Amino acid sequence: MKSSCPKIVIVGGGAGGLELATQLGHRLGKKNSAQIVLVDKNRTHIWKPLLHEVATGSLDSDLDGVVYSAHAAKHGYQFQLGTFCDLDADNKLIKVAPITDDRGKVLLPERQIQYDKLVIAIGSVSNDFNTPGVREHCFFLDSHQQANRFHHALLDSFTRVHQSESINELNIAIVGGGATGVELSAELYHVTELLKIYGLSKMTKEKLNIHLIEAGPRILPALPERIATSARRELSKLGVNVMENTRISEASTAGFVTAEGELIEANLMLWAAGVKAPDFIKNIEIFELNRANQIMVKANLLSTINDDIYVIGDCCACQQADGSFVPPRAQSAHQMAQCVEKNILHELKGESLESYIYVDHGSLVNLSRFSTVGSLMGNLTKNSMFIEGKIARLVYISLYRMHQKAIHGTFKTIALWLAEKLMRVVRPRMKLH
Numbered sequence: 001m002k003s004s005c006p007k008i009v010i011v012g013g014g015a016g017g018l019e020l021a022t023q024l025g026h027r028l029g030k031k032n033s034a035q036i037v038l039v040d041k042n043r044t045h046i047w048k049p050l051l052h053e054v055a056t057g058s059l060d061s062d063l064d065g066v067v068y069s070a071h072a073a074k075h076g077y078q079f080q081l082g083t084f085c086d087l088d089a090d091n092k093l094i095k096v097a098p099i100t101d102d103r104g105k106v107l108l109p110e111r112q113i114q115y116d117k118l119v120i121a122i123g124s125v126s127n128d129f130n131t132p133g134v135r136e137h138c139f140f141l142d143s144h145q146q147a148n149r150f151h152h153a154l155l156d157s158f159t160r161v162h163q164s165e166s167i168n169e170l171n172i173a174i175v176g177g178g179a180t181g182v183e184l185s186a187e188l189y190h191v192t193e194l195l196k197i198y199g200l201s202k203m204t205k206e207k208l209n210i211h212l213i214e215a216g217p218r219i220l221p222a223l224p225e226r227i228a229t230s231a232r233r234e235l236s237k238l239g240v241n242v243m244e245n246t247r248i249s250e251a252s253t254a255g256f257v258t259a260e261g262e263l264i265e266a267n268l269m270l271w272a273a274g275v276k277a278p279d280f281i282k283n284i285e286i287f288e289l290n291r292a293n294q295i296m297v298k299a300n301l302l303s304t305i306n307d308d309i310y311v312i313g314d315c316c317a318c319q320q321a322d323g324s325f326v327p328p329r330a331q332s333a334h335q336m337a338q339c340v341e342k343n344i345l346h347e348l349k350g351e352s353l354e355s356y357i358y359v360d361h362g363s364l365v366n367l368s369r370f371s372t373v374g375s376l377m378g379n380l381t382k383n384s385m386f387i388e389g390k391i392a393r394l395v396y397i398s399l400y401r402m403h404q405k406a407i408h409g410t411f412k413t414i415a416l417w418l419a420e421k422l423m424r425v426v427r428p429r430m431k432l433h
Contacts, residue, residue, distance in 0.1 A: 007116045008116065009094060013038055017121030017313065020312070024341060029077045030075075039084060041082065042144070050400065056191045057154070068081075082108075082111070084120075095111075095112055119309075125277075129274065131248060131249070133251035138175075138251055162200040162203040171209045171268075173211040175269075181219070182235065189368070191430050192205045209239075211240075222327060301318065
């Protein structure tokens with residue numbers, strides 16, 4: 001790395017990317033020891049594990065999001081709006097696609113951004129496995145724009161059932177029994193119960209039919225079986241039709257078609273099955289990738305093909321000692337950001353780099369206000385500790401507070417918590433527009 005004020009470019013302002021930009025901004029940017037630049041295609045950040053709450057209206061992305069430009073001004077880094085589309089590793093340049101307005105008019109042409117060190121943190125997208133009809137007929141929850149799109153469709157559906165004399169039910173089908181699908185299913189029942197407060201009393205939870213479809217033998221396949229069993233029990237109590245061992249072969253205007261030819265009728269369809277790194281990474285034809293398009297890295301999180309490029313978060317393929325890959329979770333991105341921060345500081349000092357070791361602190365699944373289940377400690381002990389109820393809910397909330405602390409600091413996180421408490425007095429319990 002150059003000795004004279006190196007330029008560190010971070011592409012992707014998700015959990016890992018934003019935390020890294022914040023910390024490097026504090027350590028280097030504010031001291032003019034390095035130029036820190038964060039590039040993202042969005043103007044605001046929403047913690048991805050909360051997108052299901054944006055989709056149901058429990059969380060307002062306009063009020064609860066972090067505006068990158070304002071955040072950058074306070075934390076010692078620069079923000080550039082743009083979509084990463086290509087890379088010239090030999091000349092240390094990233095290419096950013098043109099920015100257009102709603103009418104397609106070019107506001108800013110394609111441009112290049114030079115770097116000394118590049119950190120790729122572009123996250124992941126849903127993997128539709130090339131299933132026919134999915135792209136045309138399904139909603140996704142990969143970004144807050146997609147979550148808002150689902151939210152608007154959901155409000156329209158609620159209104160239609162409430163005001164119609166002939167429509168007596170709302171069928172929602174969700175493919176993917178991971179955390180997103182499970183948490184969204186519960187949250188949908190929660191907001192449906194709130195509708196009577198806001199004049200939509202005819203749209204009751206009895207008229208809501210949710211089908212949660214999982215191709216594997218059980219929901220939450222990445223988590224311990226006890227958590228999955230507990231979550232399945234709670235979902236069944238709510239009325240969710242949990243369909244395991246059900247593979248989807250097609251999506252149509254009427255609903256999902258299973259491999260056996262059965263039609264699962266749905267007014268709203270959401271695809272939350274599987275994740276992969278964005279397809280354009282494959283088109284760059286530089287990196288070594290795994291089956292999920294994730295970029296292969298060394299133990300220190302540098303890409304296997306270039307020692308000037310780090311990779312963190314969901315797009316990172318970090319192989320562990322047992323041959324498995326680090327799971328795409330928020331806690332993984334958080335830990336990777338910490339490791340890369342240390343390694344960049346080590347490089348500036350001419351010191352050796354540290355290896356990244358994933359520490360599983362456990363997993364939690366929040367079933368809205370109805371229940372929270374999970375395990376703590378993960379592989380820190382021989383046996384994980386199963387928790388549920390109010391304690392699990394408290395721990396789940398604390399994960400988001402830890403993320404807020406990493407990007408805002410302790411004082412502002414406390415201030416945000418107090419502000420949220422006060423806003424509940426004047427703000428609707430769900431977003432209605």
